[in-house]
Amino acid sequence: MVLVYTEINKNRVKKSSLECVQYASKIAALTGGGVTALVNQASAEHLEELGKAGATAILNMNNESLNADHMLSCAAVEQAVKQCGAKVIVFAFDIAGKAIAPRLSARLKAGLVAGAIDYPVVNGSTFEVKKNVFSGKANAIYTIHSEVKIISLLPNSFPVVLGENKATIQDFQPDLSAVKSRITIKETKSNATGGMVPLPEAELVVSAGRGMKGPENWGMIEELANSLGATTACSRPVADLHWRPHHEHVGQTGVAIRPNLYIAVGISGAIQHLAGVNGSKTIVVINNDKEAPFFKSADYGILGDAFTVIPKLTEAIKKFKANQN
Amino acid sequence: MKILVAISNVPDTTTKIQFSDNNTKFNAAGVTFIINPYDEWYALVRALELKEANLAEKVTLIHVGLPDGDATIRKGLALGADDAVRIDAEGPDSFFVADQIAAYAKEKGYELILTGKETINYNGSSVAGMIAGVLDYPLISLATKLDIAGGKLTAEHDVDGGSRVVECELPAVISCAKGMAEQRIPNMRGIMAARTKPLEVVKPINSPEVSGPLTSVKSFDLNPGRTSCKMLGEDQMDELVKLLHTEAKVI
Ligand SMILES: Cc1cc2nc3c(=O)[nH]c(=O)nc-3n(C[C@H](O)[C@H](O)[C@H](O)COP(=O)(O)OP(=O)(O)OC[C@H]3O[C@@H](n4cnc5c(N)ncnc54)[C@H](O)[C@@H]3O)c2cc1C
Ligand SMILES: Nc1ncnc2c1ncn2[C@@H]1O[C@H](COP(=O)(O)O)[C@@H](O)[C@H]1O
Numbered sequence: 001m002v003l004v005y006t007e008i009n010k011n012r013v014k015k016s017s018l019e020c021v022q023y024a025s026k027i028a029a030l031t032g033g034g035v036t037a038l039v040n041q042a043s044a045e046h047l048e049e050l051g052k053a054g055a056t057a058i059l060n061m062n063n064e065s066l067n068a069d070h071m072l073s074c075a076a077v078e079q080a081v082k083q084c085g086a087k088v089i090v091f092a093f094d095i096a097g098k099a100i101a102p103r104l105s106a107r108l109k110a111g112l113v114a115g116a117i118d119y120p121v122v123n124g125s126t127f128e129v130k131k132n133v134f135s136g137k138a139n140a141i142y143t144i145h146s147e148v149k150i151i152s153l154l155p156n157s158f159p160v161v162l163g164e165n166k167a168t169i170q171d172f173q174p175d176l177s178a179v180k181s182r183i184t185i186k187e188t189k190s191n192a193t194g195g196m197v198p199l200p201e202a203e204l205v206v207s208a209g210r211g212m213k214g215p216e217n218w219g220m221i222e223e224l225a226n227s228l229g230a231t232t233a234c235s236r237p238v239a240d241l242h243w244r245p246h247h248e249h250v251g252q253t254g255v256a257i258r259p260n261l262y263i264a265v266g267i268s269g270a271i272q273h274l275a276g277v278n279g280s281k282t283i284v285v286i287n288n289d290k291e292a293p294f295f296k297s298a299d300y301g302i303l304g305d306a307f308t309v310i311p312k313l314t315e316a317i318k319k320f321k322a323n324q325n
Numbered sequence: 326m327k328i329l330v331a332i333s334n335v336p337d338t339t340t341k342i343q344f345s346d347n348n349t350k351f352n353a354a355g356v357t358f359i360i361n362p363y364d365e366w367y368a369l370v371r372a373l374e375l376k377e378a379n380l381a382e383k384v385t386l387i388h389v390g391l392p393d394g395d396a397t398i399r400k401g402l403a404l405g406a407d408d409a410v411r412i413d414a415e416g417p418d419s420f421f422v423a424d425q426i427a428a429y430a431k432e433k434g435y436e437l438i439l440t441g442k443e444t445i446n447y448n449g450s451s452v453a454g455m456i457a458g459v460l461d462y463p464l465i466s467l468a469t470k471l472d473i474a475g476g477k478l479t480a481e482h483d484v485d486g487g488s489r490v491v492e493c494e495l496p497a498v499i500s501c502a503k504g505m506a507e508q509r510i511p512n513m514r515g516i517m518a519a520r521t522k523p524l525e526v527v528k529p530i531n532s533p534e535v536s537g538p539l540t541s542v543k544s545f546d547l548n549p550g551r552t553s554c555k556m557l558g559e560d561q562m563d564e565l566v567k568l569l570h571t572e573a574k575v576i
Contacts, residue, residue, distance in 0.1 A: 099466040102451040106458025111539030141543045182463045187490040261575040282573040304559035316562035
């Protein structure tokens, strides 16, 4: 049995959770057994969606307190592992996955590969799993030797294709009385994203750097993003200068993303910036310096002044969209 | 209260990555090694600030690795850590590293353990959570602010779509990200003092519950990256949109 940790966020099953369910169903096809999704406070639609992604069974919890401390969610996962006899546990390599999967690994003495980018190769009692290392410059194949195996999957590594499968649903009440949480939440703050898809989940991203000269020039970046339905991002100096909020900063120190399309405007393409974006499927670079290193890591390059190129690109996209409808 | 800061020894961010031994080992020839940036800029500097504010008595560095990491440990001492310990073993996997750090922290009574958010070579983001798991301590993951008041920690950390301010009892493990502190440059006095600060080398412990490493690296391969960039002029935006639709198939 493969157990998948899934989450609901903003009343949607997280995209990364659906990817994990689908990934788990491929593993189940290799090892035999089904896929159990563990979820908290899912509605009928959420449960249906998890089934369509490939869950054969769902353990639905109803526990408000779980989200308060990863120690609690880890204990819940541990009990679910026991209940369904899981030998493989799948997480997304996201905020929750980065906190819960390592704790679970230590508790179960189960080997963890964090940030997998491909399906495991089953080799006798071991798994071989590929992940990015050296901030995307290389890959490594890890062997998991332990009997129970944990994999966290890098978001946006696989597309999700929903089928017609229906899962059997069971209420699940983990007993958390023995877990003493020592964390109290004082305040919760939301990033002002203006309705855009959150950066880690975004398939289309428009990002801009110091080449934009100042925050007053971001209007045209937002308009370009809008025309595509893309999420905006920025380079580190732009966030450090407070031209843009910190949650938009991508790269080694910021968020690592791998959208289908990454448009970089006025960004030089420093290695630490590339570390967070070189997993993108297609990269478009707009820069007025033909020596800008980013051109070496791009699929399409436009040599020109952002201030003239961006309005033209926005217009071309609007025209394209209008023709499609 | 004593703070233990876990530091990892990693190739400088601009290193050209190469492998040896039939792509099974990282080729360290000619590579400059540094303290993992998150461990240095955020975890260590914040620990030093807490000590300077008289909120902690002592800052100790811990590194799991071979003697070639000693130069990196000395850099941390030059920044102002009081002393250091190196667990003399090549960390075969994250759990091994975490288990060693957990055992040392427990034995020596460190109540606060700080790590970086991830290493820039293995990108695991795993060691902090594993230490917390071994010791059954709370973890504040991806923390961007950390303070101590009335024997309790207050921290801000990232959650989906935002952040959260929490209070946490000691002992605890914190993984540190950007925002926590500003980079410091070691001064001459620090560098001189670092030479004589204690660096203890200890043998690894054997965890009774695990017989061998839980994971190991079988092989590496380089990401080929992009080989050719199609260049377009500023008046070819319709062409670009068409290529994104028909060739790249991303819009
Ligand atoms: C350990 C470490 C970690 C780091 N982490 C990150 C990180 O996570 N993310 C990150 O982004 N950086 C990071 N950096 C910083 C990184 O090295 C670069 O300094 C940074 O990415 C540069 O940002 P930029 O490209 O916006 O600015 P610049 O390097 O100043 O580049 C501006 C670019 O805009 C172009 N330009 C100027 N005017 C125009 C115009 N009118 N039209 C078109 N193009 C124009 C220029 O030709 C230039 O290429 C890190 C650095 C270190 C040492
Ligand atoms: N060999 C090591 N010795 C000491 N600390 C380490 C070691 N490896 C990782 N760490 C710490 O654990 C953090 C996360 O590492 P990782 O899980 O590998 O991404 C790092 O930022 C360090 O603070």
